[in-house]
Amino acid sequence: MSAVTYEALPMRVVFGPGSLGRLGEETERLGLRRLLVLSTPGQRVLAERVAAVLGDHAVGIHDRARMHVPVHTVDGAAKAAAELVADGCVAAGGGSTVGLAKALALRAGLPYVALPTTYAGSEMTPVWGLTENARKRTGRDRAVLPRAVVYDPDLTSTVPASVAAASGLNAIAHAVEALYAPDGSPVVEAMAERGIRELAAALPTAPANELARASALEGAWLCGACLGATTMGLHHKLCHVLGGMLDLPHAKTHAVVLPYVAAFNLPAMPQADVAIRRALDVPDAADGLHDLAIRLGAPHSLADLGVERSQLDMVVEEALAAPYANPRPIHREDLVRLLDEMRRGCWR
Numbered sequence: 001m002s003a004v005t006y007e008a009l010p011m012r013v014v015f016g017p018g019s020l021g022r023l024g025e026e027t028e029r030l031g032l033r034r035l036l037v038l039s040t041p042g043q044r045v046l047a048e049r050v051a052a053v054l055g056d057h058a059v060g061i062h063d064r065a066r067m068h069v070p071v072h073t074v075d076g077a078a079k080a081a082a083e084l085v086a087d088g089c090v091a092a093g094g095g096s097t098v099g100l101a102k103a104l105a106l107r108a109g110l111p112y113v114a115l116p117t118t119y120a121g122s123e124m125t126p127v128w129g130l131t132e133n134a135r136k137r138t139g140r141d142r143a144v145l146p147r148a149v150v151y152d153p154d155l156t157s158t159v160p161a162s163v164a165a166a167s168g169l170n171a172i173a174h175a176v177e178a179l180y181a182p183d184g185s186p187v188v189e190a191m192a193e194r195g196i197r198e199l200a201a202a203l204p205t206a207p208a209n210e211l212a213r214a215s216a217l218e219g220a221w222l223c224g225a226c227l228g229a230t231t232m233g234l235h236h237k238l239c240h241v242l243g244g245m246l247d248l249p250h251a252k253t254h255a256v257v258l259p260y261v262a263a264f265n266l267p268a269m270p271q272a273d274v275a276i277r278r279a280l281d282v283p284d285a286a287d288g289l290h291d292l293a294i295r296l297g298a299p300h301s302l303a304d305l306g307v308e309r310s311q312l313d314m315v316v317e318e319a320l321a322a323p324y325a326n327p328r329p330i331h332r333e334d335l336v337r338l339l340d341e342m343r344r345g346c347w348r
């Protein structure tokens, strides 16, 4: 093993079917008595269920979480929390709701417990995002970590198949890039390989199947922890630029981009290639990722997401503007070719 620096994040995880019932123990342990429950408008029913579990310790529900954390949603949530004199939050939902809780933690110092309902893995990372004037800023800060994560696979039983597939592929992308990150380690390698294996095996039948639901959520936990521990490369950079500039759906963008960037990067990182092949039990890692996305019915191309040829030039400029870690140097012509193939869904 070559020189490695690894720093574990202070994460408390409660995992298991029915663990929503243990939420009260967790908030009690943290001394939180006036909790604001956060959700998207579509998950209001879940938020009400969570509030019922918290009983007198729930002071309100704020169901205004939205993808990419627009700054006005943080203003609204901060106002609601102040009016209700909340001393903490419960984020009941996927990456969008967890993203709102992170932004509140950053702005108002409000601690929160995450109750993830998709496989995006955001709850395991110190990465925050905020969108203002059509630009998404992101950063890393331990202040945005949840005080506890309660993973209850039963809560994922209602997740729409398209959300389950895209968020699961989003999580797999965290693990794939962690496997070739400059700050990787044996801990991350172990989590990444197992996370990819669990998710790839479970996603075709989760969320309907009980055992698959638990495996997929375990995979999401591990893959999220990989993102939390390492620096991401070309894949995450491209998704960030595409999502921010063209307002694309986050997880579906990851689903399209993942196999193309894997095919570009993996020849330069044979160890990562081997780990992904083992995890997927396939002879070719990039083909395996592509086939998985197809099997899950994920979108095939950026054109499926509404991207037009004329929009790609500005994406190339933005992606080249700031340097970032990637195992292979990226030249303009590589990026132009990759984006063109992704847009057309032209797999090798």
Ligand code: NAD
Residues within 6 Å of the ligand: 040, 041, 042, 043, 066, 067, 068, 069, 093, 094, 095, 096, 097, 099, 117, 118, 119, 120, 121, 122, 123, 125, 126, 127, 128, 129, 155, 156, 157, 158, 159, 160, 163, 166, 167, 170, 227, 250, 251
């Ligand atoms: P999401 O949270 O946006 O949810 C998508 C839709 O599915 C929403 O309408 C939501 O209400 C619904 N939904 C979610 N779970 C459900 C359930 N169990 N039952 C019924 N409906 C459900 O989707 P996501 O993919 O989890 O999150 C995407 C967001 O997460 C993006 O904004 C992305 O930037 C962020 N993200 C952040 C990180 C990080 O580390 N900061 C990591 C991954 C994703």
